[in-house]
Each structure stands twice: as structure tokens, then as C-alpha cells.
Amino acid sequence: MKKLFITLFALLPGLVFAAGPSIPLDKANFDLTDKVSLQNGAKLFMNYCFGCHATGYQRYERVANDLDIPNEIMMANMVFTDQKIGDLMHNAINKEDAAKWFGAAPPDLTLVARLRGPDWLYTYLRSFYQDPSRPFGVNNTVFPDVGMPHVLEELQGVPKAVYAVEIVDGEEHKTLDYIETDGTGELSADEYDQAVLDMVNFMVYSGEPMRVERERLGVFVLGFIFIFFIISYLLKKEFWRDVH
Secondary structure, eight states: OHHHHHHHHHHHHHHHHHTSOSSOOOOOOOOTTOHHHHHHHHHHHHHHTTTTOOEEEEEHHHHHHHTTOOHHHHHHHHOOSSOOTTSEEOOOOOHHHHHHHHSSOOOOOTTHHHHHOHHHHHHHTTOEEEOTTSTTSEEESSSTTOSSOOTTHHHHOOEEEEEEEEEETTEEEEEEEEEEEOSOSSSOHHHHHHHHHHHHHHHHHHHOTTHHHHHHHHHHHHHHHHHHHHHHHHHHHHHHHHHO
């Protein structure tokens, strides 16, 4: 039994990575010190995602303070219920109804960036494409048969899949080559990519609001350890001088 547990423990990392996405992920070059990006990401998230996906482990006031958003602007533009500035960020969607509409209740996204990773989110939000066979008319290359609509379509435009055709043993096989849009979106391709990156930036912040402060303090801690090491080394030399 002991050998079995050791074997399973050794195989666990491989199993975790094997369950990851089968397509290459684009790099999300987010910047948690960019307040403008975080503010735009918060605005986009609240307007396009929050109707279904809450971030119930953070508070409106904390977000407003961290992102330098005045409370009155936060209440006027990002609070769509009768909640107060100090409340947790829950939405008004009925979980049972949502489960009927989407097949499952939309998950809370407070920690999604820590669960999925920024690169996964960035690629996922840019990988929807038209698929009439699906209930909401769209599919996703990162999350096949996804059960949600493409909520950012008005910004991106209608994304269409372009297939590569290959003849194998006399049979035609189609594989998705790339995704193009029809140009009807409110944003250009570069602007849409930046908007998605801003949303990812906000979701990374949501998963760990103290990250920037933690990393800043980490530099001081490492500096203290380095200085203390030098002092300890010099003391050691001084003590051993007497011994010898």
C-alpha cells in the first residue's frame, strides 16, 4: 500500500499537466501596477461578466480603494444592485435559473486567474468562434463545447473559424486554422486584445489583491536577510579568530 501511494504521488504532477489545454496559450503580459489597465478591466468585467459571474470574495470598497476609483464613481458605474460600498461583490442572478439556462450555474470568478492562469484566460477570451451547432451559436478552441455565449462579441465583432482542408485516404478532413472577425466590432483587433488583457489584469488582481504589496515587502525581506547574513559571517570570523 505504501508503494502505491508513493507511485500515485510521483505521477500526480504529470496527471495535472496532462489535464491542461491541448493548444498553445498566448502570453498575457499583465501589469498589476498599471492602474489605468486595472480600472478599464474592472469596468469591462462589471459590464460584461458580472451579470452572471460574481466575485463574491472581494468587496466593492476594497476594489475602489486599490484601483484609485472614487466611491461615488464606483457606486454609480459598477454597482448594479442595491448593495452598499462595503458589501461583498455578489450579483443578482438566480443560481437555479442560471443552471437551467447554461447547463450549470456560472462559477464565481474571484480566484479564476489563480485556478486557470492568466495565459489561459487571455487565450480563452480571444478564442470564441461561430458554431451554429452550439446552443449559443459559438464554440471555443481553448474550452471546446463551452456553455456560455460570447459576451464580448459586440466589442470584437463576429468571430469566424477558418479551416485548413486536408485529403487523407481520399477523405476530406477539416481542422481549425485560425479565427478571423467580420469587422463589425466596436474595437479593432489590437484594441480588443488590449481590452481582454485589461480584464485579465483585473482578474489576476482579484485573485490576490495583496500581490503587489507582498512582492514589494519581499524585496525588503530579502535585503534584510542578505545584510543579516553579512553581519553573521563577520561575527563568525571574529569568534573563530579567538578560537584559533
